[in-house]
Amino acid sequence: MQIAVVLFEGFTSLDAIGPYETLQHIPGAETVFVAARTGPVRNDSGSLALVADRTFEEVPRPDIFVVPGGPDMTPQTTDPVLLDWVRAADRESTWTTSVCTGSLVLAAAGLLTGRRATSHWLALEQLREAGAEPTGDRVVMDGKYVTAAGVSSGIDMGLTLVGRIAGDRRAQSVQLLLEYDPQPPYDAGSPEKAPADLVAEWRSVSA
Amino acid sequence: MQIAVVLFEGFTSLDAIGPYETLQHIPGAETVFVAARTGPVRNDSGSLALVADRTFEEVPRPDIFVVPGGPDMTPQTTDPVLLDWVRAADRESTWTTSVCTGSLVLAAAGLLTGRRATSHWLALEQLREAGAEPTGDRVVMDGKYVTAAGVSSGIDMGLTLVGRIAGDRRAQSVQLLLEYDPQPPYDAGSPEKAPADLVAEWRSVSA
Numbered sequence: 001m002q003i004a005v006v007l008f009e010g011f012t013s014l015d016a017i018g019p020y021e022t023l024q025h026i027p028g029a030e031t032v033f034v035a036a037r038t039g040p041v042r043n044d045s046g047s048l049a050l051v052a053d054r055t056f057e058e059v060p061r062p063d064i065f066v067v068p069g070g071p072d073m074t075p076q077t078t079d080p081v082l083l084d085w086v087r088a089a090d091r092e093s094t095w096t097t098s099v100c101t102g103s104l105v106l107a108a109a110g111l112l113t114g115r116r117a118t119s120h121w122l123a124l125e126q127l128r129e130a131g132a133e134p135t136g137d138r139v140v141m142d143g144k145y146v147t148a149a150g151v152s153s154g155i156d157m158g159l160t161l162v163g164r165i166a167g168d169r170r171a172q173s174v175q176l177l178l179e180y181d182p183q184p185p186y187d188a189g190s191p192e193k194a195p196a197d198l199v200a201e202w203r204s205v206s207a
Numbered sequence: 208m209q210i211a212v213v214l215f216e217g218f219t220s221l222d223a224i225g226p227y228e229t230l231q232h233i234p235g236a237e238t239v240f241v242a243a244r245t246g247p248v249r250n251d252s253g254s255l256a257l258v259a260d261r262t263f264e265e266v267p268r269p270d271i272f273v274v275p276g277g278p279d280m281t282p283q284t285t286d287p288v289l290l291d292w293v294r295a296a297d298r299e300s301t302w303t304t305s306v307c308t309g310s311l312v313l314a315a316a317g318l319l320t321g322r323r324a325t326s327h328w329l330a331l332e333q334l335r336e337a338g339a340e341p342t343g344d345r346v347v348m349d350g351k352y353v354t355a356a357g358v359s360s361g362i363d364m365g366l367t368l369v370g371r372i373a374g375d376r377r378a379q380s381v382q383l384l385l386e387y388d389p390q391p392p393y394d395a396g397s398p399e400k401a402p403a404d405l406v407a408e409w410r411s412v413s414a
Contacts, residue, residue: 014228014385021221021358024252031254040247040258045231047238051247051256100386121386138390150386151228155359160392172395173405178221179307179328179357181396182389183345185367188379189388198380 003031004062004089006102007041007052008076014151015068015099016050022158023064025174026166034059036081044070056085061092064161068154069100069120071206077108077130086111095161097146099154106145107132115142120150121191122206152189155180210238211269211296213309214248214259215283221358222275222306223257229365230271232381233373241266243288251277263292268299271368275361276307276327278413284315284337293318302368304353306361313352314339322349327357328398329413359396362387 003023005016016033024031035041035052042049067086076082086109090096098106103119106112107130117132117140118124124134138149139157148157159180163171188194210230212223223240231238242248242259249256274293283289293316297303305313310326313319314337324339324347325331331341345356346364355364366387370378395401 012228013224017220017224020255021219024254031252033255045238047231047260048227048240049258049260051258053254053256138388139392150384152362152385152387152389156390156392163392168393169402169405172393172401173408175391175393175395176398176401176405176409177357178359179396180359180389180391181345181400182359182387182391183363184382184387184389185346185363185370186375186379186382188382189386191383193388194379194383195376198376198383201380202383 001026001029001064002059002062003029004034004059004065005031006065006067007033007035007050008082009042010044010070010072010075011041011068012070012100012151013043013048013050015070015102015154016066018152018154019066019097019099019158021178022155022162022174023066025170025177026162027170032059056081060088062089063093064095064097065089065093067098067102067105069098069102069104073101073104076105083109093144095144095146097148097157097161099148099157100150103127103132103147104130106147112145115145116140117142117145117147118149119147122202208233208236208271209266209269210236211241211266211272212238213272213274214240214242214257215289216249217251217277217279217282218248218275219277219307219358220250220255220257222277222309222361223273225359225361226273226304226306226365228385229362229369229381230273232377232384233369234377239266263288267295269296270300271302271304272296272300274305274309274312276305276309276311280308280311283312290316300351302351302353304355304364304368306355306364307357310334310339310354311337313354319352322352323347324349324352324354325356326354329409
């Protein structure tokens with residue numbers, strides 16, 4: 001089983017690492033970071049670079065692929081090389097997945113039309129405009145399409161998929177290994193829970 | 208304010224990325240990945256490489272530094288170059304931190320002797336043998352020494368520190384941005400919660 005994590009300039013690192021750190025523990029899985037070119041790929045703030053070890057051409061048929069998001073996905077949702085690869089990979093994938101605004105890439109590739117899906121809470125309207133039916137759930141499965149909400153939700157998506165693919169026991173084993181027993185010091189992780197003025201502030205910044 | 212995230216061959220990626228993705232949002236913070244040499248540094252499974260942009264020599268006095276862990280820390284806890292840097296950096300740091308078995312490096316450098324600290328649940332005894340006083344808490348603060356439990360706990364540590372440094376409101380803002388409203392599909396994230404046979408299995412593998 002081959003799992004491809006897509007990289008592009010401006011990605012959000014935790015979007016990619018959450019699914020990576022969970023899915024790589026599926027027995028027999030080979031996990032590869034792919035991009036248009038091999039080599040370092042900078043994240044959204046520019047202070048981190050992850051290495052793409054393979055080009056898209058070298059990984060044409062992953063069993064699973066993950067598209068992370070980033071603050072501005074316009075370059076990706078209009079990139080014919082990326083969209084062509086996503087469409088071709090999707091034709092033979094077992095699971096086609098995204099985290100955060102990565103779902104805007106799946107939608108731009110035409111894969112989410114009429115499907116239930118999710119994205120970062122700030123991008124749900126944009127996801128709707130791209131043809132999907134956004135839900136407020138943290139991990140949304142519609143057939144083989146699995147989309148996760150913002151950034152950190154990729155960990156929950158990854159564990160969910162490990163359970164589907166390798167069984168509940170394996171997923172619990174991975175959760176224990178990662179000591180994923182979250183204890184956030186605040187309860188502000190969603191627009192429903194965070195102080196209203198913070199929600200409004202982010203909405204105005206991103207508008 | 209300069210924040211250094213330490214890299215070394217065999218690190219666990221989420222150990223480094225959890226604190227990175229939270230702490231980098233402290234206003235005015237410059238975050239850098241440091242290692243003995245610049246360039247790609249492979250993780251524990253070898254399928255991921257993060258780029259170290261600076262050498263230890265180039266970052267002698269970070270305000271905060273984070274030491275991630277990995278499955279086998281013997282090379283790091285016996286590496287004089289790493290330990291010398293950790294001791295020197297600690298002399299002027301505001302916060303000295305670790306995630307997972309990264310605390311074994313802080314302990315090997317002599318920084319945790321007699322201090323309350325934590326580590327991956329499988330390494331708590333090793334941490335005690337190294338002179339610290341392990342607690343079962345997910346994030347442990349003893350003076351300026353902040354240690355987090357296994358892997359994913361670095362996110363909770365990062366948010367805790369953002370709150371201490373930049374205020375609760377900023378930390379809540381970061382939590383909202385990262386949509387950190389965890390909903391693990393299982394409740395097996397600690398040895399107290401996971402099925403006993405899984406706990407025993409990991410203990411036997413790591414013994």
